[in-house]
Amino acid sequence: MTIGFIGTGHITKAVVEGLCGDGDPPAPILLSPRNRTVAADLAGRFESVSVATDNQAVLDGAETVVLAVRPQVAPEILEPLHFRADHLVVSLIALRPQAELGPLIAPATRVSRAVPLPSAARRLGPVVYYPADEKVEALLARFGTPIAAESESAFHRLWTLTSLVAPYYALMAEIMAWTEKGGVAPETARAYLDSMFHTLAVMARDGEASYADLAASAQTKGGINEQVMAILGERDAFAPWREGVEAVFRRMERGMAEAG
Numbered sequence: 001m002t003i004g005f006i007g008t009g010h011i012t013k014a015v016v017e018g019l020c021g022d023g024d025p026p027a028p029i030l031l032s033p034r035n036r037t038v039a040a041d042l043a044g045r046f047e048s049v050s051v052a053t054d055n056q057a058v059l060d061g062a063e064t065v066v067l068a069v070r071p072q073v074a075p076e077i078l079e080p081l082h083f084r085a086d087h088l089v090v091s092l093i094a095l096r097p098q099a100e101l102g103p104l105i106a107p108a109t110r111v112s113r114a115v116p117l118p119s120a121a122r123r124l125g126p127v128v129y130y131p132a133d134e135k136v137e138a139l140l141a142r143f144g145t146p147i148a149a150e151s152e153s154a155f156h157r158l159w160t161l162t163s164l165v166a167p168y169y170a171l172m173a174e175i176m177a178w179t180e181k182g183g184v185a186p187e188t189a190r191a192y193l194d195s196m197f198h199t200l201a202v203m204a205r206d207g208e209a210s211y212a213d214l215a216a217s218a219q220t221k222g223g224i225n226e227q228v229m230a231i232l233g234e235r236d237a238f239a240p241w242r243e244g245v246e247a248v249f250r251r252m253e254r255g256m257a258e259a260g
């Protein structure tokens with residue numbers, strides 16, 4: 001089963017590296033020629049990857065078609081293309097809901113939207129997708145952990161969470177700077193932070209407790225966690241985080257059509 005990609009940019013590069021990188025005999029992969037440099041690089045590195053002459057040749061040569069172009073240009077790129085009814089379409093395009101994709105890919109009807117992270121290159125990270133589809137799930141499992149959303153709105157809410165990557169790293173940078181300022185060697189601080197936050201994530205993932213219970217049980221009376229939580233609580237420090245994700249979610253729900 002050949003997997004075709006329309007749009008060969010950052011996320012296609014990560015997904016193709018994930019698909020090809022682990023010695024699995026991967027399905028043949030057919031890339032659209034843009035971006036030329038990225039497409040040539042991938043085709044040069046992986047035997048199963050080739051570059052089609054144009055976007056229509058990708059559709060003609062593939063059974064599964066992954067859409068990975070920017071949302072602003074998606075209609076003008078997709079409208080002239082001839083999809084087949086038997087195409088399985090996986091759209092990675094932001095801000096273009098199912099209802100808008102339908103007419104662009106007709107007569108194909110089997111379409112799921114998905115959100116890989118750049119860590120797909122290392123086969124790591126969640127890949128939220130909607131609607132659930134066995135074949136799509138099997139494809140996504142080859143470069144991440146597929147998580148089916150129960151509705152398109154739930155899909156937008158989970159996609160919204162990917163906007164917390166920069167805030168998360170920025171928080172780490174802030175704490176790191178504070179630690180170093182107190183005289184801790186950067187490599188020591190970094191080793192500690194990486195190990196501590198990795199451990200917290202693993203403990204939450206492998207346990208039964210809710211996040212709220214984990215936060216409560218870490219706050220012993222009169223202890224240092226309780227002290228920091230009290231200061232954060234006084235300043236309503238989680239409010240900007242809620243406002244940030246709410247603003248992104250509203251933008252996702254409006255989509256391109258309404259955003260103009």
Ligand SMILES: NC(=O)c1ccc[n+]([C@@H]2O[C@H](COP(=O)([O-])OP(=O)(O)OC[C@H]3O[C@@H](n4cnc5c(N)ncnc54)[C@H](OP(=O)(O)O)[C@@H]3O)[C@@H](O)[C@H]2O)c1
Pocket residue numbers: 006007008009010011012032033034035036055067068069070071073077092093094114115116117118
């Ligand atoms: N980056 C992420 O982490 C991520 C994650 C999930 C979803 N997405 C979504 O995936 C889509 C692509 O994102 P990206 O970060 O990969 O963007 P990108 O790096 O800009 O890639 C888009 C690619 O589309 C190509 N393109 C432009 N016009 C084309 C045409 N007529 N035919 C075929 N290809 C054409 C561009 O080629 P040129 O370079 O030659 O212009 C570029 O290589 C977006 O909708 C984004 O929202 C991205």
